[in-house]
Amino acid sequence: MNVRRLIPTAALAGSLTLGLVALSACSPSDAADDAGGGARKSGGKLAVVTSFYPMQYLAEEIGGSHVDVSTLTKPGVEPHDLELGTRQAAQLGEADYILYLKGIQPAVDEAITAAGVKNTVDAASLTTLEKHGAEVGHDHGDEHADEHADEHAGEEHAEEDHAHEGEAGTDPHIWLDPVKYAEVAKGVGASLEKADPDNAAAYRKNTTTVVERLTALDSAFEQGLADTSTKTFITTHSAFGYLAERYGLTQESIAGISPESEPSPARIKELRTIAAKDKVGTVFFETLVSDKTAKTVAADSGLKTDVLDPIEGITDKSKGADYVEVMESNLAALEKALGAK
The missing domain is CATH 3.40.50.1980 (Nitrogenase molybdenum iron protein domain)
Known part of the structure; x- marks a missing residue:
């Protein structure tokens, strides 16, 4: 689109x-x-x-x-x-x-x-405001949820260390x-x-x-993401929970709500499984935080990388001059990664 x-x-x-x-x-x-x-x-x-x-x-x-x-x-x-x-x-x-x-x-x-x-x-x-964790949005199914319940529980505990990211653990994005x-x-x-x-x-x-x-x-997001090959995307920073929930997608983050938090080995292993199961082809990173972890995860799983910008600041590296232009770029990146039809 x-x-x-x-x-x-x-x-x-x-x-x-x-x-x-x-x-x-x-x-x-x-x-x-x-x-x-x-x-x-x-x-x-x-x-x-x-x-x-x-x-x-x-x-x-x-x-x-x-x-x-x-x-x-x-x-x-x-x-x-x-x-x-x-x-x-x-x-x-x-x-x-x-x-x-x-x-x-x-x-x-x-x-x-x-x-x-x-x-x-x-x-x-x-x-x-709502609470969002490492995985938000579209339901993977009971079997998938049960299989990784322990790992997600671990992520939730890890995110409690970043309680300043919103009132009572809520997502501020x-x-x-x-x-x-x-x-x-x-x-x-x-x-x-x-x-x-x-x-x-x-x-x-x-x-x-x-x-x-x-x-x-x-309206552009709703139309552009209505029919895609997959509904799952992987990103370094769990900033896109509201977006995922709004448009029926699943956000799987490497880190938690805080962009500086480090993923556990269990989380990295889980992401490999999710990528294979849900036909994920891209790991997204952002402009204001190092892309090292995203590239490591992508290389380990044979995936591509691209930018999905949480728009926490505009720089000369931003794919757009303001909020809406960068959001348009985000939509284009999601359409490509998810296989929009």
Whole structure:
């Protein structure tokens, strides 16, 4: 299936804005002048700080010309292990509005709580989070499930060590499901209207546009993945549980919810069995984490490798300039790997 480009975006403008923000605030007093809410308010824009790219994208697209957006996670930085510097903490305190996703960046969660900014929005509160493990989605069948019950139980225990990845072990990767991401977009729009009522009409209009784009993206995924030779895909990072569940697929991850966790020998053995049984031909890796493990597993099982991007940041290696373009690339990669008809 050829996926048409769904969104013309302002990605370059957003990048320029971030570049200017990054050059500002070399001292606490400078931060108050250049990154502070007072300075930007007097200039007519809401000073918005976001935690990482999926939040930045919504803030920029919905806020439009009425917001000045900066992000705590620089392009190319793996967001899960972000540690905040003094300047970034000061930046939070000077914000008019903060948008983040609780449970994916512990250091950010702590700093945002300490900042005490009135208009602070947790994207996780705008939709419903679920628990996802190493295997999510389409049912392999009782026999397969019983055969590997012990190994999966081991994976679940291992993932408990990464409890910071979501509230009570929930999966925070909601933005990889266009439907859930649209729910978040609606909540962000409503919160911006409340924070800046003078520009409520613009935020409402922009929210409608974003939701329409995400709805179109959802339709493209639903149609593109409706008829495939296999429903199973293997990925290094268990980030695609919501996507798998939405479109009737099975995600089998090498690691768990945390991209840095190491797979057990039992898990590697299990993946070989799954690949053979479910006719899996590709192991996916991502742009911000080493592909060493994926390539090792692929070589061991005679499989190919390709990129399935969790879109935690946009870099020059990303297959697209913004969220929707990269999601389109993800769809194309899944169609190819799964044998879409």
